[in-house]
Amino acid sequence: MLKPLKKLAKADLEGPVFLIVLDGIGEGRGDESDAVHLARTPVFDLLDREAKRCSLFAHGTHVGMPSDADMGNSEVGHNAIGAGRVFSQGASLVEEAVKSERLFQSETWHWLRDGLKETGTLHFIGLLSDGNVHSHVSHLYAMIERADLEGICSVCVHPLLDGRDVGSTTALDYILPLEARLARINAKPGRNYRIASGGGRMNVTMDRYEADWSIVERGWSAHVRGEGRQFATAGEAITTYREENEGISDQQLPPFVIAKNGEPVGRILDGDSVVFFNFRGDRAIEISKAFELDDFSAFDRKVRPNVRFAGMMQYDGDTHLPKNFLVSPPAIDRTLGEYLAATGLKQLAVAETQKYGHVTYFWNGNRSGYFNESLERYIEVPSDRVDFSERPWMKAAEVTDAVIEALNKDKYDFVRINYANGDMVGHTGNREATIIAVEAVNLALGRLLKKIKEIKGVAIITADHGNADEMYQWNKKTNDFIRDENGVPVELTSHTLNKVPCWFYDPAKQCDLQINDSLEPKRLSNLAASVLTLLGYEIPSEYEASLI
Numbered sequence: 001m002l003k004p005l006k007k008l009a010k011a012d013l014e015g016p017v018f019l020i021v022l023d024g025i026g027e028g029r030g031d032e033s034d035a036v037h038l039a040r041t042p043v044f045d046l047l048d049r050e051a052k053r054c055s056l057f058a059h060g061t062h063v064g065m066p067s068d069a070d071m072g073n074s075e076v077g078h079n080a081i082g083a084g085r086v087f088s089q090g091a092s093l094v095e096e097a098v099k100s101e102r103l104f105q106s107e108t109w110h111w112l113r114d115g116l117k118e119t120g121t122l123h124f125i126g127l128l129s130d131g132n133v134h135s136h137v138s139h140l141y142a143m144i145e146r147a148d149l150e151g152i153c154s155v156c157v158h159p160l161l162d163g164r165d166v167g168s169t170t171a172l173d174y175i176l177p178l179e180a181r182l183a184r185i186n187a188k189p190g191r192n193y194r195i196a197s198g199g200g201r202m203n204v205t206m207d208r209y210e211a212d213w214s215i216v217e218r219g220w221s222a223h224v225r226g227e228g229r230q231f232a233t234a235g236e237a238i239t240t241y242r243e244e245n246e247g248i249s250d251q252q253l254p255p256f257v258i259a260k261n262g263e264p265v266g267r268i269l270d271g272d273s274v275v276f277f278n279f280r281g282d283r284a285i286e287i288s289k290a291f292e293l294d295d296f297s298a299f300d301r302k303v304r305p306n307v308r309f310a311g312m313m314q315y316d317g318d319t320h321l322p323k324n325f326l327v328s329p330p331a332i333d334r335t336l337g338e339y340l341a342a343t344g345l346k347q348l349a350v351a352e353t354q355k356y357g358h359v360t361y362f363w364n365g366n367r368s369g370y371f372n373e374s375l376e377r378y379i380e381v382p383s384d385r386v387d388f389s390e391r392p393w394m395k396a397a398e399v400t401d402a403v404i405e406a407l408n409k410d411k412y413d414f415v416r417i418n419y420a421n422g423d424m425v426g427h428t429g430n431r432e433a434t435i436i437a438v439e440a441v442n443l444a445l446g447r448l449l450k451k452i453k454e455i456k457g458v459a460i461i462t463a464d465h466g467n468a469d470e471m472y473q474w475n476k477k478t479n480d481f482i483r484d485e486n487g488v489p490v491e492l493t494s495h496t497l498n499k500v501p502c503w504f505y506d507p508a509k510q511c512d513l514q515i516n517d518s519l520e521p522k523r524l525s526n527l528a529a530s531v532l533t534l535l536g537y538e539i540p541s542e543y544e545a546s547l548i
Contacts, residue, residue: 002334002342005537013510015457016348016407017534018415019081019527020448022441023074023355024423026466026498027055033472033481033489035431036422039438043446044501047461051505052513054547057523058465058500064089064330067133070280071495074355074423075317075362077464077524079332082363084528084543087330091132094279094312097327098142108310108324112273113150115308121154122147123268125223125287126277126312127201128157128174131165134206134280137174139312141181143275144193148185156196156266157182158223159234160205163250169242171250175234195234196266197222200253206283209473209494210298210429211482216286217299218255224305226264228257273308275326281315282494288315288322317362332365334540336528340414341371343537349376350403351418352395353383358464359418379406383420389430392437394421396444404451414531415457419444426467429491434468453507458534460527461503466496502527504548519545 028034047053060068063076064086076089097103116122124143127135140157147155157178161171175195182193198204205219221227231237237256242248258265268274274291278284290301291309310324340347349359360378361368370376381398384391396419403417425437445461452459472489473482481489502522504513511534519526529539529546539546 002338004343005339005532005540008536008538012536013456013458013534014508015452015455016412016415017531018417018452018457018459019531020445020459020461021078021081021359021416021418022422022445022461022463023418023420024426024465024467024495025438025441025463026058026469026496026500028466028469028496028498033431033470033474033492035426035434035468035471036438037469039435039442041438041442043442043449047503047505051503052515052548053501053503054515054522055499056462056502056526057521058463059497062086062521062523063525066091066280069133069497071282071497072465073317073495074358074464075329078358078362079329079365080524081464081527082335082337083332083365084336084525084540086525087332089330090279090313091136093330094139094327095136098139103326104146106326106328108326111324112275112308112310113152115271115273116152117271119154120271120273121156121266121269122152123156123158123196123223123266123272123274124277125158125205125274126160127162127206128159128178129162129166129170131162133165134283135278135312137178140277143277144181144185148188148191148193153190153192155193157194158196158266159198160201161198161238161250161253162201163252164201168249168251171238171253172235175238179233179235194265195258196264197226197228197255197257198234198237199255200249200251201283202251203253204255205287207286208282209492210286211473211490213286213298216290219287220290220299220301222255222257224268224301225303226257226267228255230257230259230262230264232258232260234258268305268307270306272305275310275312277312279312279327281313284311284315285321292322329366334542335363335365336531337364337376338371339540341375344375345413345535346411347376348379348403348406348412348415350379350381350399350406350415352381352399352420354394354424355418355420356380359416363416377406387428388424388437389428389433392421392425392433393440394424394437396421396440400444400447403448407451407455413535417448422463422468423465426471427493429471429493431471434471438468449505449507452505456508456510458511459503459505460530461501461505462524462527463500464524466498466500467494469498470496502547513548516545516547519547522547
């Protein structure tokens with residue numbers, strides 16, 4: 001049980017402190033791909049004039065991802081905001097889970113193993129290198145050794161060759177030791193451990209942002225159907241392709257299928273289990289969709305085997321993809337919500353279904369339920385079950401209604417709200433719908449700010465990551481959009497690496513708000529301390545500094 005926070009000798013606010021998350025609304029380039037820039041947003045303009053503004057990092061190492069090339073997401077964003085500091089995500093979490101053997105004690109590992117019948121095979125698909133950007137070969141080795149230890153007779157590896165995060169022609173440096181390791185295990189009676197298929201990461205399986213589904217289709221054909229050019233070994237495939245394509249990088253190598261007497265040695269079949277062992281999500285989402293989605297039209301799968309599929313991690317928390325994963329989110333304690341409950345402050349959390357878990361479960365450090373039900377109220381506004389591009393206004397109005405109604409009935413010290421539109425509509429890739437989504441949020445926010453002014457509250461308005469701010473794919477080398485054969489910009493449906501806005505708005509002018517310009521970097525994890533500064537309470541020693 002946490003001790004109550006110490007009240008500081010500062011003037012009390014008359015109204016509550018609000019933290020309003022405009023999900024997926026980042027700071028873009030202000031060009032034709034930027035739906036936030038293109039939208040009519042008089043309330044955002046008012047905040048620019050009357051509020052104190054700064055920009056926050058919401059991606060990469062600033063939210064605990066392995067590198068600054070990694071997008072933020074709603075889960076890690078709300079983790080960081082609610083926890084007041086950054087917890088490791090991705091590579092370091094997997095490393096710890098492997099070393100502590102927590103990975104092998106997980107329900108998912110047991111589910112994968114126990115689903116195998118006498119003839120079932122455990123398949124591993126992923127990037128074979130030690131680049132530690134998308135994966136690490138040591139994690140694969142640990143799982144192979146554990147499978148052997150636990151008596152799994154049949155294992156297939158489908159390696160994707162790197163040549164991008166490691167040397168461009170180093171594939172054999174990883175393939176040959178893998179082949180030797182599998183051969184050693186196969187010396188035991190009853191073991192059949194082998195490489196089954198693979199190819200270069202930019203040619204097979206690891207597409208991202210839905211830029212080229214044919215990449216995923218080639219992987220599906222090789223891994224699942226066993227279709228493709230056949231070789232006796234992966235080493236032979238690499239050597240042959242290099243001889244035929246002078247100067248080719250590993251990442252561009254074509255797909256290959258390992259066969260014996262003309263038959264693939266490791267097609268993925270009904271009753272098998274499959275692990276996609278990349279920990280980074282952007283190039284893992286599409287193949288996960290191919291295995292898991294019933295409604296799938298990106299390409300003709302022809303056959304979809306009944307398998308148990310799991311990712312190393314959950315790659316998309318917004319869509320909960322994949323459903324099963326080996327490494328859970330970090331164990332986060334002493335969150336802002338827990339501290340406020342221990343201090344006796346009343347809290348209100350409101351969001352529609354799509355982001356309800358983010359202002360509750362993820363905000364509270366991946367913890368379900370209330371800290372103190374008598375002091376907390378959580379309101380879920382049911383989301384529409386339609387394509388969000390068809391109703392881009394989503395439930396912004398209803399979320400605002402729910403907040404205002406709750407404020408009219410009771411008093412709260414701290415209110416947190418999520419408007420989901422910018423993210424969920426941004427994911428559709430529909431720029432025009434996303435512009436409407438941003439305008440809907442702007443309109444709803446305007447209504448809410450009027451209420452905040454009426455009750456003399458103070459608001460922090462920010463976002464958890466970008467999305468709506470960049471609707472077309474960008475080529476940094478050419479300084480232009482990536483375009484199709486007709487010159488049309490290619491849609492971007494993912495989150496972005498952009499910073500997010502952060503406004504501090506005191507419409508009743510109760511405080512002399514000043515941004516701490518000396519604080520760098522400014523990021524989402526500074527927000528919890530900022531809330532406590534406005535509430536007039538001490539900041540826990542483990543928290544990052546306040547922005548004001």
